[in-house]
Amino acid sequence: MDTLNAFWSGFSVAATPINLALVLLGVFLGMVIGVLPGLGPTTTIAILLPITFTLDASSAIILLAGIYYGAMYGGTITSVLVKVPGEIASVVTTFDGYQMARQGRAGPALGIAAIGSFIGGIAATFLLVLLARPLAAFAERFGAPELFMVAVVGILLVLAIGGQSLPRSAAMVAAGLLLASVGQDQVTGVSRFTFGSMNALGGLDLVAIAMGLFGIGEVLANLDKSGPSKPLASRIDGIWPSREDFRRSKGPIARGTVIGSIVGLVPGGGSVLASMASYAAERKVSKHPEKFGTGAIEGVAGPETANNAGSTMSFLPLLTLGLPTGTVMALMFGALLLQGVTPGPTLVADHPEIFWGVMASMLIGNVMLLVLNLPLVGLFVQLLRVRMGVIASITVLITLLGVYSLNNSVFDVVTCIVFGLVGYLMRRTGFHPGPLVLAAVLGTILETNLRNSLAISDGDPTIFVSRPISLVLVLVLVLVLSATSLKALRSGRKDLNQTLKDHDSVEGATR
Amino acid sequence: MDASPDVEESPPGAAARGDRDWASGAVLAVLATGAMVMSWQLGLTREGSPGPGLWPFLCGGLLLACSAGVAFGPVPAPEDPETEFRPIKLISAIALMFAFILLLTTLGVVTATVVVGFTWLRFIAAESWRLSVVLALAVGLTVYLVFIVALDIPLPLDVFLPR
Numbered sequence: 001m002d003t004l005n006a007f008w009s010g011f012s013v014a015a016t017p018i019n020l021a022l023v024l025l026g027v028f029l030g031m032v033i034g035v036l037p038g039l040g041p042t043t044t045i046a047i048l049l050p051i052t053f054t055l056d057a058s059s060a061i062i063l064l065a066g067i068y069y070g071a072m073y074g075g076t077i078t079s080v081l082v083k084v085p086g087e088i089a090s091v092v093t094t095f096d097g098y099q100m101a102r103q104g105r106a107g108p109a110l111g112i113a114a115i116g117s118f119i120g121g122i123a124a125t126f127l128l129v130l131l132a133r134p135l136a137a138f139a140e141r142f143g144a145p146e147l148f149m150v151a152v153v154g155i156l157l158v159l160a161i162g163g164q165s166l167p168r169s170a171a172m173v174a175a176g177l178l179l180a181s182v183g184q185d186q187v188t189g190v191s192r193f194t195f196g197s198m199n200a201l202g203g204l205d206l207v208a209i210a211m212g213l214f215g216i217g218e219v220l221a222n223l224d225k226s227g228p229s230k231p232l233a234s235r236i237d238g239i240w241p242s243r244e245d246f247r248r249s250k251g252p253i254a255r256g257t258v259i260g261s262i263v264g265l266v267p268g269g270g271s272v273l274a275s276m277a278s279y280a281a282e283r284k285v286s287k288h289p290e291k292f293g294t295g296a297i298e299g300v301a302g303p304e305t306a307n308n309a310g311s312t313m314s315f316l317p318l319l320t321l322g323l324p325t326g327t328v329m330a331l332m333f334g335a336l337l338l339q340g341v342t343p344g345p346t347l348v349a350d351h352p353e354i355f356w357g358v359m360a361s362m363l364i365g366n367v368m369l370l371v372l373n374l375p376l377v378g379l380f381v382q383l384l385r386v387r388m389g390v391i392a393s394i395t396v397l398i399t400l401l402g403v404y405s406l407n408n409s410v411f412d413v414v415t416c417i418v419f420g421l422v423g424y425l426m427r428r429t430g431f432h433p434g435p436l437v438l439a440a441v442l443g444t445i446l447e448t449n450l451r452n453s454l455a456i457s458d459g460d461p462t463i464f465v466s467r468p469i470s471l472v473l474v475l476v477l478v479l480v481l482s483a484t485s486l487k488a489l490r491s492g493r494k495d496l497n498q499t500l501k502d503h504d505s506v507e508g509a510t511r
Numbered sequence: 512m513d514a515s516p517d518v519e520e521s522p523p524g525a526a527a528r529g530d531r532d533w534a535s536g537a538v539l540a541v542l543a544t545g546a547m548v549m550s551w552q553l554g555l556t557r558e559g560s561p562g563p564g565l566w567p568f569l570c571g572g573l574l575l576a577c578s579a580g581v582a583f584g585p586v587p588a589p590e591d592p593e594t595e596f597r598p599i600k601l602i603s604a605i606a607l608m609f610a611f612i613l614l615l616t617t618l619g620v621v622t623a624t625v626v627v628g629f630t631w632l633r634f635i636a637a638e639s640w641r642l643s644v645v646l647a648l649a650v651g652l653t654v655y656l657v658f659i660v661a662l663d664i665p666l667p668l669d670v671f672l673p674r
Contacts, residue, residue: 167580174574389636
């Protein structure tokens, strides 16, 4: 009952005219920018972060959350119409969504994606509301060793489940942690890796780094691409799915909601794993799995529902444990820090207006997403025609102005440009900037809690296995490490066998 | 004849699948070693407690271990094979961004936005003269109205414009 009352009180924050306008603006901006070629939710949030500086903390996070799910849906539009997923979670949508568009059914594909996203988002928001308080109450028992282990396990799960090359992602995590240590040491006051620069004493600005890696890096990478993608349809008629479409989508939407709500909680899982798990589940339960990949509406409805439920649920670890479970959540974490709010177990109690306000705004935002999407889809289709060069010039200007306005500092802008170049080189050499930003955000938390833990135990590292919660987290860590190593070993053996087989066949052919 | 997706060519600069990525591994190893040496000099312990160099030393060690994994591990296939390395565009883009800083701090935000916006649109994006001029002026006007008039952000303002 208390929870429901608290949730209800969130509407007094979310339903103020300014916050309603911000949700609307966020969802609309997110959808518009998410549709523009080359800009996914992460880039969108990164370049729009400075807009939030003039707002209070709850309004800032309400706006960013709106941008997030707006941009996620923008990515769906490009997945269906041009087979270009706005972000990884929408990759699955290209399998059947694009095929539906080729058959002249882009409207129902986008319609069912919007309806599924709406249902998934609403259900996940209610689940989030129910789980938040118990989880935060449990997490309040965490001391420095537990907080350290939670962050370590979180990063490790992101690496293990993220689906990218493990050594490369781990290298980026290490680089991110090193970046976080630039500046004056908080305990001793000694300056680290500043090379005599007074500007670097306070550390490198995380927002400048993120805007460089994602905004400028993406623009520079797009300079290498040849031309814009052509949408399959110049206008969309009949977005509302037929009765038969609804009948076929009921099950996938229900299962997608459950799968997304569970998987979204896992660090590294989020919307990506949720949409993939949902697609796999739908194929498994279908009487006609062979139809998947040829334009089956179930292959759009399930994953899109799970995707939105998963992205909603990923707010839970951020707001209750202070654990960003992915890159977007790391940016949200950064945005809250900029507002002077540290996400963690005490957030619900210390800043109820932020927590419950954001929860209530999610419900409002999901309604707006649905309402905006249906009449405006034609406009979004036209946006797909905007050339990359035009988008790039505007993105660069907004990004650089945004970074400068952080602290009116030329040093921040130079940092942003340098990290833009780094981001570009990373993309060309197969490294992803996500783990780097995540680690840069968590770096200070990890270091502070490690040092506090060692201070509590007089330098004895067994403190991490002598406390029950921390011991459980160590066991989870060992389990994840063992499973990941086993998987890598198996895949290495498979590759070796394949190489030997290829070698034999080449030798056989040349003999 | 259509090319099979299995035999797509890698873009220049990216190694083909199955190669070893020695270059990335070496760069990371050098960075890691540098970080570890500097951290060591900062001090790993101080009066029995963790020193300022301990944490970066551990991170450097992790990076060094990963650099071996990167060097000896397989190279992932390029995300987007339809890319072509364009060094002149890249260098021009970066130079233009630095020019933006210079113009912003000397002449003001609107001039910087219009000049850099126009140059980017015309010479990097290869848009028409007319579109480049119109769009650059429109972006400059929007920046003035949003950043200066509406949000009142204290950006360096051009002498000919009122705040």
